[in-house]
Amino acid sequence: MTSKFDANHFLSKLTEQPGVYRMYNTAEEVIYVGKAKNLKKRLSSYFRGTITNAKTRTLVSHIANIEITVTHTESEALILENNLIKKYLPKYNVLLRDDKSYPFILITDHKHPKIGLHRGARKVKGDYFGPYPSSGAVWESLRLMQKIFPIRQCEDNFYKSRTRPCLQYQLKRCSGPCVDKISVDDYQEQVNLAKLFLNGKNKTVIAALVKKMEKASSELAFEQAASYRDQISVLRKVQEQQYVSGDVPELDVIGFHYENGVAAIHVLFIRDHKVLGSKNYFPKIPKSSDTEEVLTAFILQFYMNGYGGQAMPKEITLPFAIDEQAGLQGALSEIAQRKVKLKTISRGEKLRYLSLANKNASIAVKTKLVEKGAVAQRYKELNEYLNLDNTISRMECFDISHTSGQQTIASCVVFNDQGPFKQEYRRYNVEGITPGDDYAAMRFALAKRYDKVKDETKIPDVIFIDGGKGQLTQAEEYFESWSHNKFPMLIGVAKGTSRKPGLETLIFNGGSKEVSLPSDSLALHLIQHIRDEAHRFAITGHRNKRAKVKATSPLESIQGVGPKRRQALLKYLGGQQGITSASIDELAKVPGISKELAENIFHTLHDKS
Secondary structure (H helix, E strand, O other): OOOOOOHHHHHHOOOOOOEEEEEEOOOOOEEEEEEEOOHHHHHHHHHOOOOOOHHHHHHHHOOOEEEEEEOOOHHHHHHHHHHHHHHHOOOOOOEOOOOOOOOEEEEEOOOOOOEEEEOOOOOOOEEEEOOOOOHHHHHHHHHHHHHHOOOOOOOHHHHHOOOOOOHHHHOOOOOOHHHOOOOHHHHHHHHHHHHHHHOOOHHHHHHHHHHHHHHHHHOOOHHHHHHHHHHHHHHHHHHHHOOEOOOOOEEEEEEEEEEOOEEEEEEEEEEOOEEEEEEEEOOEOOOOOOHHHHHHHHHHHHHHOOOOOOOOOOEEEEOOOOOOHHHHHHHHHHHHOOOOEEEEOOOHHHHHHHHHHHHHHHHHHHHHHHHHHHHHHHHHHHHHHHOOOOOOOEEEEEEEEEEOOEEEEEEEEEEEOOEEOHHHOEEEEOOOOOOOOHHHHHHHHHHHHHOOOOOHHHOOOEEEEEOOHHHHHHHHHHHOOOOOOOOOEEEEEEOOOOOOOOOOEEEEHHHOEEEOOOOOOHHHHHHHHHHHHHHHHHHHHHHHHHHHHHHOOHHHHOOOOOHHHHHHHHHHHOOHHHHHHOOHHHHHOOOOOOHHHHHHHHHHHOOOO
C-alpha cells in the first residue's frame, strides 16, 4: 500500500455499529462512499493481507483518510450513502449519470396550471411526468391531451395579457381560465383528471367522468353532460388503441446486461396493466466492478434520486438476487412511505416481461460497444495524425455565437476518450468587450476557462478553436504565459470556402501550417464532431439569451411599474403596442397609474428625457 494511512490504528478504535464511510485521497477528495451493517467488520475487509479484486487494490492504494457516520439502522445508512454519492460523485463508486436531458410533461403549480414540455433542471414547481424518449413524443401526447382535457398550454405572458378568449378556446381545446370562462374548482378538476391520465389511470378517469356526466344529466345541465360524454368517448378510443399488458397492475421490471466493461440496465414501466414505456441506462462503472455491485448501486440511485421521473411502484422485479435486497427494500419503503417489494421471478407473466427487459439491455450493450469501437478508432487515427506522445484523453473546443455583436455567448465543449463529456460543458456570457469583436470574445472565454485551473487532469491534450488564424492567435497568446507543466496542442478549425463538411482546414502555429484532411478521414470526422458540438452548444445558449431579452418587457426597467401595474397597463391598453401608442392622459386613466408615473412611462418608451 503506497498511502500513509495507518489502517491498524484506525480499525482498533472503530465501532461495530451500522453506518456510512467516506474514503479520501491525499488531495482530500472523496474517492469512495460505502455503507455497512458493521463498520469495523466491513472496513477491516479492505486491509486484509490478500485482496484479489483489482479495483479494491487500486482504491486502497489511494486511501489517505477515512471518515465514518454512524446510523441507527441499515436503511438509514443506505439513504445517507445515496445522498453522499450524489453529492461527491466519487471516482470508485458506480455512478448513474444520464447525460441526455430527456423531456418531461410538466403541469405547473399555478392558480390555473399550465401543461407543457419541460427539459432540464426541475426548478419550476409542479408535477413532472415522463421521461419521454423525444420531444416529438411529448408534443404528440400534448396534442392528445388537448382533445381530452381543456387545460391551457400557452405561455404565462400570453395567459396574463388576455382580455378575450383565444382561438384555442374557440376550438374547444382550452377552457378559457384566463378570462374566467371556467371556475377555479372546475378547472382544477380537469387538471387532476389529466394527472391521473398521465399516470396511466385511464379507468379511474373514465369512472370519474361517468359520474360527472350522470350528475350533470340529472341536474338537467345537458350541455355540460355532453361535454363529459365527448371526453369519455375520446378516452375510450385511446384505451382501445393502447396495448393492455396483462394482469399486473403496477410494476417496474429491470433488465441487465454487462459485457466488456459496459453495463446496460433496461427499465420497463408498467402502470394500470399497461406498458407505459421503457428506457436504457448506462451507469459509469469503475474497472473490475461486479454485476451485483452495479445493480445495487443503480437501484439505490435510480429510485432514491427520482431519475426515472415515475412514481415508485409497489413492486420491482430484479434480474437476479442481490445481498442488499432486504436493506434496499426497507430503504425504498421508507422513502415511498409505503411497502415496496423487490422480487426475483422464475415463472409466469412477470418472467416474460423480465425476458423482454433483459433482451433490450443486451441489444443496448452490443450497440454501445459498436459505437465505442468506432469512437476508439477515430481517436486512434487522430492521435497518430497529431503524433502525440500520449494517448488523447481529453479534448476541448471553443466557439463564439452572437447576432450583430449582441448577446454574445462563448461555448466550451469537452470530449474524453469515449466521446462527448457533457458534465464538463460550459457556456460563458461574454461581457466588457466591443460588440462583434470575436477575438476579444475568444480571449474572454479562454481566461474564464483556464485562469483558475488547478487540477492538471482538467487541462486538455488538444484544444480546437472554431475559426481562422485570428482566433487561433488569441489562444496562442493566452498560453504564452501558461505556468502549468502540461501544455495543450492548439489547432484552429476553419470552414472551407463553401462551408461544406469535409472541406475544413486545420491551422497550426499561428497559421504557418495549414492542412486539409481527406473527407473520409476518421480523424477529421472526430474533429467535425467536436466542432459541430461546440457550435450547437454556443448557438443554443445564444438563442436562449436572445429569447430572454426579447421576452423582457420595456416596462420592467421603469421604476414604480411592478407586476401588478404592468398587468393593468397590458389589460386596459390591449398589450405592449397599445401602451406604446397611448398618450400621457390615456396612460394616467389606467388604475394605479398616477399622472407623474404616466409621464415617466411615456418618456421612457419614447426615449425622451
